[in-house]
Amino acid sequence: MSAASLRARVRAEMTDEIKAVARRHLAADGANLSLRAVARDLGMASSAVYRYVASRDDLLTWLIIDAYDAVGAAAEAAEAAVDRADFTGRWLATCHAVREWALANPHEYALIYGSPVPGYRAPADTVAPATRVGRLMGRILADARPDPGEPVEGPLAAELDAVAAEVAPGVSAAAMGRGMAAWIHLFGAVSFELFGQLANAVDERRAFFDLQMRGAAAVMGLARAPGS
Amino acid sequence: MSAASLRARVRAEMTDEIKAVARRHLAADGANLSLRAVARDLGMASSAVYRYVASRDDLLTWLIIDAYDAVGAAAEAAEAAVDRADFTGRWLATCHAVREWALANPHEYALIYGSPVPGYRAPADTVAPATRVGRLMGRILADARPDPGEPVEGPLAAELDAVAAEVAPGVSAAAMGRGMAAWIHLFGAVSFELFGQLANAVDERRAFFDLQMRGAAAVMGLARAPGS
DNA sequence: GTCCGTCAAGAGCAGTGCTCGCAATCACGT
DNA sequence: ACGTGATTGCGAGCACTGCTCTTGACGGAC
Structure with a gap:
């Protein structure tokens, strides 16, 4: 049939x-x-x-892949709604989408960005969906054509160039390094908020996050958002 | 007796x-x-x-407190060995000490900076040791007397002032915000490396981390280390 | 020298991941 | 149209977990 x-x-x-x-x-x-x-x-x-x-780990792997896809989709949808020329706006939309998805799905976020579950080894199927948010950020960075900055030295430069070639074509190694700083900053901020490290320190969670991500945008060298 | x-x-x-x-x-x-x-x-x-x-969670709490104390002690020891006037050097020593402790004790790191273990609610005993590394960073920041920067607006400013009063007296809200960015950046970078997010992207782990943390130092507004 | 607090042990409850053999069923190929 | 063989579900069972309760024994304190 x-x-x-x-x-x-x-x-x-x-x-x-x-x-x-x-x-x-x-x-x-x-x-x-x-x-x-x-x-x-x-x-x-x-x-x-x-x-x-096949096993409990197998089931977890399914959920991990779905979770990566879900954050990726949420981020992409939010970013797509912003004027293409407003690089900072695109970046902030991505950040807030990730944060809000994480707040709405804390356990799924913990599953993919928290400590690996004990005895669990991530199969290869998970690496592709895992890169989705990173690739989105790479596109923003490439579109923004950031200042190349001072050249990076040593074997690390080649690796950063390779990363740039994969996710942000035309971006220098130094700028890629700053882009990865923003990437780390984003997920670090979400994880800290979600995992309780901000307890007894800051209650204005959204404003704090916004301030942090605006700083990350500046470090990355994105153009200031129109009207901000 | x-x-x-x-x-x-x-x-x-x-x-x-x-x-x-x-x-x-x-x-x-x-x-x-x-x-x-x-x-x-x-x-x-x-x-x-x-x-x-009392319970398994109780035992975990003991280990969590010990782990917080261990990272804190490692960071303090490394930082104490650096010339007091070399703020960037003190910062980098702290960062590398944290990272190396984490690499040597991955599971203990995951216990304190990874996803909270399911069903586990951190008791109040853990919050004091948890602030140890943050306080150390605060001292470096305060000693460096960073540029106050543009004032932060809204209710967040008061919270950042309160945090500064607690860990970095004399530091402005905006500078405190940048200091917390570095704090987030530090643990974000260690977590990403340890939890496998850097797999298939960067192998020069130490050099990458060093680059990231030097960037964080610049964002924080620390003086450039002598002879670098 | 007795007494009582503390300790260790064992059995047991409820739950877990996972395996294996058996029975039923039901879509498919002839 | 029908027999059949793959596929499905079940139940029992193994080894393990956290945790509780009772019981017995040791030994310091008075």
Whole structure:
């Protein structure tokens, strides 16, 4: 009948359902989700889900890939809504989108940007989606044509050039280094806020984050946003 | 006999021994250390260690406090060895000390700067040791008397002033904001390196980190290190 | 010398990831 | 149209976890 056999289609639906329930459990209980519990929620024996999921780590990998895709999509959507010439605006839209997604999905954020879960080794499937936000930032940086700055010395220069060639063509090694500083700054700020390092220090979370990311934009050498 | 009764002394020794074994297990297996396993290593029944440890979370809290103290001590020792007038040098010494401690004790680092372990709520005892590295950075910043910069607006300014009053007296809100940017940058960079976000991007880890932290020093407004 | 606090042990509960054999079912190829 | 074989689900079971409770024994304090 269909291109995919009925069996395969039912199987795909089943795996989707497992993923959905697992994501719900992840949101509720964090990374210590239990296969047995999702099996219970699905109304079937724990051993039955092993027909679809190779292991608990396998299930986590699915969720990790989905999470990377979700932040990436959120960031891209927010960035796309900004005037292409407003580089700082594009950068800030990206930052706030990432932060808001993280606040809305804290456990999923922790899954991808927190400490690796013990005994878990990230398979190769996860590296491609993981680069999505970085690539978006690279595009902004390349469009902004930042000041090349003083040349970087040593073997590091070649590596930064390689990174630039991959995500931000035409950007110098030094500017790429500053771009990665902003990248680190972004996820560092979100992680600190989410993981509680800002407790008892700053309550104006959004304003603080905004200040931080504007500073990062300046370091990167993005043009000042129109009307700010 | 002694000031502390014999009972209390034996008890203290026992808890120290438990902590030591637990730290060994943490280093080997990560945050999913099991009380039963450390009990086995100690040659006693799992139920016996509950005489000394209230719960697994309690044990984790001990290790967290120790870890905060250990990074703090490592950073302070490295920073103390640098000429007081060389602010950038003091900053870089702090950064590299933190990074090297983290590389040597990855699981302990993950415990304190990674995602919070699921279901674990950090007790109040952990907040004091947690500020140790931040306070050290504050002292460097205050000594460097950075440019006040443009005033920060809104309620955030008061919060930044309060933070400055606590860790870096005499520093303006804007400069404090830049100092916190460096703070975030430091731990963001270490976390990214340790948690695998730099994989397939940069191999010259130390040189990259050094470049990043020199950039952070510049952003903070520290004086350029003598002879660099 | 008795007494009571402290300690360690064992059994047990509820939960986990994961495996394996058995039974049923149901889409598919002939 | 039908037999069949792959696919699915189940239950029992293993080894493990955190944690509780009871029981027995040791030993310092009075």
